[in-house]
Amino acid sequence: MAKNKTLIAVGFEGSANKIGVGVVALDGTILSNPRHTYITPPGHGFLPRETAHHHLRHVLPLLRSALDDAGITPADVDCLCYTKGPGMGAPLQVSAVAVRALSQLWGKPIVAVNHCVAHIEMGRIVTGAEDPVVLYVSGGNTQVIAYSEGRYRIFGETIDIAVGNCLDRFARVLTLSNDPSPGYNIEQLAKKGEKFIDLPYVVKGMDVSFSGILSYIEATAVEKLKNNECTPADLCYSLQETLFAMLVEITERAMAHCDTKDVLIVGGVGCNERLQEMMRIMCSERGGRLFATDDRYCVDNGAMIAYTGLLAFAHGMTTPLEESTFTQRFRTDEVQAIWREKSICGE
Template identity: 65%
Template sequence: MVCILGIEGSANKIGVGIVCDGEVLSNPRRTFHAPPGEGFRPTETAVHHRQHVVSLVIEALRIAKIEIDAIAYTKGPGMGAPLQVGAVVARTLAQLWKKPVIPVNHCVGHIEMGRLITGAKNPVILYVSGGNTQVISYLNQCYCIFGETLDIAVGNCLDRFARILKLSNEPSPGYNIEQLAKKGSRFYQLPYVVKGMDISLSGILSHIEKEAPILIKSGKFSDADLCFSLQETVFAMLVEITERAMAHCGSKEVLIVGGVGCNERLQQMMNIMVNERKAKLFATDERFCIDNGAMIAQAGWEMYNCGMNAPIKECTYTQRYRTDQVQKTYFNFYKMKQIEVFGHDELSKKISELPKDEVIIIYFVGTKLEETGKSWCSDCVKAEPSIEETLLELKHLNVIFLVCNVGNKEEWNDPNNPIKMDNKFGVKCIPTMVVFNVEKGCVGKEKLDKDEDFMDSGNVVYFIASSTY
């Protein structure tokens, strides 16, 4: 049992959460509210965070009633002064309690919490908040950004329009925009700016900021009409680029995360698109969409389980920390162990060292090229998303995932290649995935869901993939 305390304080919310093996034990937070018509300033926000963070740590521990194993905190991105508060507290507690420290990417925290709460496996992710707007998918051991805003984030756009209308900042400007938009009925045409997989929002904001006072004064449009029009336009752009990413990835899942993700109208519009594609939408409510400590604890839990804690001197903070800068290997975050070998001799040696009752998933793949970092086998490259999705389904099982590099193209095409000649593996082409038992050899080619009793016993039955090589 691994329990992680997470500290989030990248913007106007300071939160402390405790997660233990996928269960959220506590998640208190406090929000700094600026006066109507104003945004929150870094210095004032940091003062607020310093005033509340210690009491939040005490509250989280009191609710959870459990010993923690490590401390995670938001390294970035975010506002410098508020980020500093979380980093200093995390370092202090780690040294006081003699616990490891785990710096977490704020964006990855949102994604991992969304995956935990909804059960999404390998979705296209729409990450929408006050500071970020990105369409993301997991590929090649990192989160890849397929599209993003070219200027301001969608949450920033909505918040700034709320200031023009002098809406309250409590509970949040975006929430008040959403509620006002529900009363709107007349649509005002706004610029619609989608550029490939990216969007631009600054022009839309400038236009509506300039025209809103005139339109409202003339009586042609109400505050509610303009909120409705802004939401419909911006959300349609987000749905469009998300659908393009789905088509590109071949995904049947969409996960919405970030503070704007709890907007009901955005979820409705996304759900219409997803249903048309016979796919599935995943989203959470404000407890987990909005910045919170539990999301940092969950990402920290995953990192802790693959040894990704950092020395105290490296536990800093940064305002710039992109989602695609984070390397992430799913296999290591769960029970599954990952081993890599090169060629038949290494494979045989490694198998001989493993316990006889161990179940091994062996993935035979063409060796990667130094210049590209990808396999020379084009089918192996194409198979990567499917392989990753398969392994996510097996994450809860205590098995070994063994990657066997079969060699370069010339070595693999040799008819006397020892891997091809070894009948116990039955490998004639790549990529091939087999489930292997030291005593029984290859133990099956059936789908996982066809034999639940076999899975429950700790064994695995899966399939053998094939290609043209």
């Protein structure tokens, strides 16, 4: 291979109900990014064991598709990247095992990647955001983040369940379809809501709490619907407005602390158009900009793992085979982001 060849990585993401394989070049060019989602019947969540079986069935076909779509062979690959965590244990194991096997078959180095940091780096390269405050919202995580002194620092987060988990669990109460996702179907139903139902609003400093709101709306939903006091659309509308107002509040507080005007939304819930609208209004009132993407990049995907792993690889970071494990707990601020050169907060 030529010495000036662009570095290329293959990334495997499988921390929850999506298995994805992405091929990315160091300049951020996404060569391919196929994925497959494990969808359960309405009213049901996804269990680790069944989700892992789904990932096992699809990981090799996705790899073949990713290589074919990118027009590359294993010889063109410089490193193999995978999600180390956070996430669900059994699904995480599938990607870790696949990468360990391929590393030995292809003779390629491994790079373990933090799922949360990968969302941030994918959002930055796709939108062009340089140093925004980041709102990371997904089924398993809710954090307000800014880069400072070599790490992505968490300024605020959920103290119980994630915002995506809250939405997903309420979708089960209403037995909404999980195709393409429960959160998406709540969003569509919320657009038809006309009556706002008061719900608890729980912001504690820079942190938020969603479990009490979920318990309250679960307890009242059945009675209100039975008595024709509201519609399912009204409940979805009220829940979204309340949760997203809380998220906008803590994001704005972090912006004031960091003295910045730009916000980047990442994670699966970041696809929600109403959340983007509310955040955009707040940013514009502060003279700033909102950066957001669509479901190609907000939702878990292999390209975000490949790109973030490639950033680390280009700066000399690799993961020894014996350390290429996985963990359900892997905080955003544990990662030394050596590829970053400047920050907006604390420097």
